[in-house]
Every structure is written in C-alpha cells, then in structure tokens.
Amino acid sequence: MKALSLATVFAALSGFIVVYVASWALDVDRAAEFQAYWGLFFAATGFLDGLMQETTRAVSTARESGRIGSGRPWRLGTAIGVGALALVAVSGFWWMPLLVTGDTGSAVALMALGLLSYTFQSVLSGILSGLGLWTRYAWLVALDSGIRLLLALLAWALGWTMLAFLILTVIGAAMWLVVLALSSEARSAARALVDVDPAPLARRVGSAMLATGAAAVMITGFPVFIQATTTESTPGNVTVAGIIMAVTLTRAPILVPLQRFQSALIVRFVETRDSLLRSLGVPVALVLGLGVVGGVLAWLIGPWILSTFFKDGYEIPGLILAILTFASACTGSLMITGTATLAREKHRAYVAGWVVASAVAFGVLWLAPLTLEAGVCVALIAGPVAGGLVHVWALRRMAVPASGAS
Incomplete structure (x- = not known):
C-alpha cells in the first residue's frame, strides 16, 4: 500500500x-x-x-x-x-x-x-x-x-x-x-x-460507468461549464479565467490521488461490510481534515503562487482559494461514500448520489443569483453534500448485507 x-x-x-x-x-x-x-x-x-x-x-x-x-x-x-x-x-x-x-x-x-x-x-x-x-x-x-x-x-x-x-x-x-x-x-x-x-456484470458495469461518468463531468467538466454559462456581464470580482484556474489548482492535490485510491477503498469496504458506516467515517474525516488544512494554506500562500507563476488575470483572493480547497474535499468525501455504496452493491444509489450532486452543483451555478465566485463556491459544496447524503441514506437503510444489485 x-x-x-x-x-x-x-x-x-x-x-x-x-x-x-x-x-x-x-x-x-x-x-x-x-x-x-x-x-x-x-x-x-x-x-x-x-x-x-x-x-x-x-x-x-x-x-x-x-x-x-x-x-x-x-x-x-x-x-x-x-x-x-x-x-x-x-x-x-x-x-x-x-x-x-x-x-x-x-x-x-x-x-x-x-x-x-x-x-x-x-x-x-x-x-x-x-x-x-x-x-x-x-x-x-x-x-x-x-x-x-x-x-x-x-x-x-x-x-x-x-x-x-x-x-x-x-x-x-x-x-x-x-x-x-x-x-x-x-x-x-x-x-x-x-x-x-455476464448479464449482471454488464448491468453493474453500466451503472458504475454512469456514476463515474457523472463524477467525471462534475470534476473535469465543471470548469468548462463555468465558461459556457458565464458572460462578460456576470457580476463578480474575479475573471472567468481566474476562477477556472483556481478550481483546477485546488482540486488536483486532493482529488487526483483519491481517484487512484478508489480501488483500495472498495476492497476496504468489502472487507468491513458489517461495520461499513464506522469504517466510512475514518477516510471521510481524513479527507475533510485535509481540506481544512489545505484551505488554510491556500488562503496564506495561494494568491502569491498565482501572482508569481501565472500571467495577469488569474488573481484570486485567498478566502476564495480556501473555500474552493475545502470544496474539493467535499467532492472527495462524495467519492468515498460512492465507493462504499458500490462495495455494498447499491448500484442505483451510487449512480443517484452522483447525479444529484451534479444536478445541484450545476443548478446552483446556473440559476442562483450569486456573483461568479460565490456561485462556484456554493455549487461545489452544496452539490457534493447533497450527493453524499443520498449515499449515506442508502447505506443506513441496509439492515442486512446485500446479495445483489439494487
């Protein structure tokens, strides 16, 4: 390991x-x-x-x-x-x-x-x-x-x-x-x-692909959605290019390693099926704690990094960088709860959590009367929290180990 x-x-x-x-x-x-x-x-x-x-x-x-x-x-x-x-x-x-x-x-x-x-x-x-x-x-x-x-x-x-x-x-x-x-x-x-x-394997792979696809759209596609839904007249104190770069930079340190660890988490949750909610709490707490620590660091040194290593137009206040870093940890927590539902063969709940997260995040960004930076920050916290609650609700409803997909 x-x-x-x-x-x-x-x-x-x-x-x-x-x-x-x-x-x-x-x-x-x-x-x-x-x-x-x-x-x-x-x-x-x-x-x-x-x-x-x-x-x-x-x-x-x-x-x-x-x-x-x-x-x-x-x-x-x-x-x-x-x-x-x-x-x-x-x-x-x-x-x-x-x-x-x-x-x-x-x-x-x-x-x-x-x-x-x-x-x-x-x-x-x-x-x-x-x-x-x-x-x-x-x-x-x-x-x-x-x-x-x-x-x-x-x-x-x-x-x-x-x-x-x-x-x-x-x-x-x-x-x-x-x-x-x-x-x-x-x-x-x-x-x-x-x-x-073969038939159940194909169905479950299809469900898992739908869920990971929803995750990819939210993680990789969110900056594209920012650009597609934002006009020059959108109110805010930062540029579109700046907020997209900020989202990208604050997500990479948490989400890229966690994506690689998903297989290890699935094995962990398969092995702890009888105490899944308890074993789920440890990695979620670690990721959220990392988000808090990373947020403090982003607040302190993030603006200096952007002004030193990037061109003009990418300046972002430290507070926004801190919130976006914690938001990436919220998405990381959603990834963890998702692997737990997959390990318990709750495939529909797995998909539903990611779809709800994407719908809430994109809905907030598109419909909420917020400035650009506020809308992005709220969307990237509210979406993952909503999706994670769907996963945890499904896990709590399981009184006995599942024997098939749901």
Whole structure:
C-alpha cells in the first residue's frame, strides 16, 4: 500500500506538471487546444473508470466469498472499448475541429485508440486491485503518469509540435501492455474470476460507468461549464479565467490521488461490510481534515503562487482559494461514500448520489443569483453534500448485507 501511496502522489504532481509545461512549450492558442483535448480525454476515461471499479468489486468479492460467476471482464472490456473507438471515429471529425486545429485527423485517431486501450487498462487495474496486488497496481499508475511526464519534458526541451502533446495525452493508456509483458504475476492475475455472470456484470458495469461518468463531468467538466454559462456581464470580482484556474489548482492535490485510491477503498469496504458506516467515517474525516488544512494554506500562500507563476488575470483572493480547497474535499468525501455504496452493491444509489450532486452543483451555478465566485463556491459544496447524503441514506437503510444489485 505504501507503493500505491507514492504512485498516487506522483500521478497528481505529474499531471499538473504536464499541463504547466504545455503552457510554456506551446503558444497560447495551441496550449488552450491541448488543455481542451487533455480534459476531454480524461473526462471520457472517467466513464471507463466504472469498468475498473466494478471489476475490483467483482474480483474482490469472489476472492472473499468464494462465489464464482461466469462473467469475463476482458470480454466485456473489449466490447466497451470497440464501442468507444467506433463512436469517436464516426463522430470525431464533426466535433474535434472545435477543439483542435491543424491536427484533426491525428487527434481523432489518437483519441479513439487511446480510449480503446484504456478499457483494457481499466480491467487490469480492477483485477490487480481486487486481488490486493498493490505493488503491481502502483507500477501501472506510475508508468501511466511517468511516460506522459517524460514525453512532455522532452517535447519542451526539443521543441516538438502539438502532435507530440496529443500523443502523450493518450500514451499512458497503453501501460497495461508493459505491466503484462514485464510481470508474470500480473499475467497470472489477469485470469482472475468474478462473482457474477455476464448479464449482471454488464448491468453493474453500466451503472458504475454512469456514476463515474457523472463524477467525471462534475470534476473535469465543471470548469468548462463555468465558461459556457458565464458572460462578460456576470457580476463578480474575479475573471472567468481566474476562477477556472483556481478550481483546477485546488482540486488536483486532493482529488487526483483519491481517484487512484478508489480501488483500495472498495476492497476496504468489502472487507468491513458489517461495520461499513464506522469504517466510512475514518477516510471521510481524513479527507475533510485535509481540506481544512489545505484551505488554510491556500488562503496564506495561494494568491502569491498565482501572482508569481501565472500571467495577469488569474488573481484570486485567498478566502476564495480556501473555500474552493475545502470544496474539493467535499467532492472527495462524495467519492468515498460512492465507493462504499458500490462495495455494498447499491448500484442505483451510487449512480443517484452522483447525479444529484451534479444536478445541484450545476443548478446552483446556473440559476442562483450569486456573483461568479460565490456561485462556484456554493455549487461545489452544496452539490457534493447533497450527493453524499443520498449515499449515506442508502447505506443506513441496509439492515442486512446485500446479495445483489439494487
């Protein structure tokens, strides 16, 4: 588990460095296109993370209970991956020019192949996590992030073009091949069985993908929604660019590592099914405590960081940075309660919590008569709190361990 902790910290740092390097390696317009492409890819992989989460639960439950079904995650992953590839390949030439100019064909092809490969990476990640092979999973996480960081630094040093940054966005999704090639233990683990048959596995993966997709829309898509719903006449004391950058910076330190830890949390909650609410309290308290500490630090040094390392127009008051940091911890708590409902096979409640969180957050931002900064702060706290209450309510209603999806 120590290896996984180090890998998740590395993943959080490397992702931020890649985006930061791109802002210096590319001109302003191309850097903006890269960030849009980067955000779209990881929003799409957010949907595919549902395959990883349900594979983790199914493999872990099969190992704990001895209940074996005939479901095959690799076969299901192939169908999902081919579907994602076809969807992007058919529709990409219509919408990709809105994001990337000059490399549209390459951008579409790379996106399609990257999502296909990521489905298999999700399956392997879920199997390794479900079997408790944390060192192997940590290597997969580290390689995924490390190859992107290495190529970004090379691209900056050697003056490579936009195409290199498109490639490095998706290349991490191929690291499952490296892990399987180098680890006999991983190859053996890849044949692990799950606890359900193909039809229930497909339904549960679909539910999990809907939920992780809702999470991805809220986490990755929220800054885009800010820009889409905000006009120059919107009242407030900060710029749209500034608040989007503030949201991005305050989320990364908490949410990126926590995303990588979700598989470990699922296993923890599967193993503590009889005292789930008690075991749920510890990680939630830790994340909220981290949000408070991080909020204080953001208040004290955040404005200096923005004024020192970023261009004019990104200035944000320390109080806003502090609130946004705590808001990211609220979203982190929602991620934890979500993994708990998934571990108890409360798939509908899992989806409902994320959908409610997204609806409340976007509703506040769109409809509430607040300034830009106040609306964002309220939305990013109210949404996760509402979604978390849905999850906890569903867990409290369970008098006995669940035996199937609900």
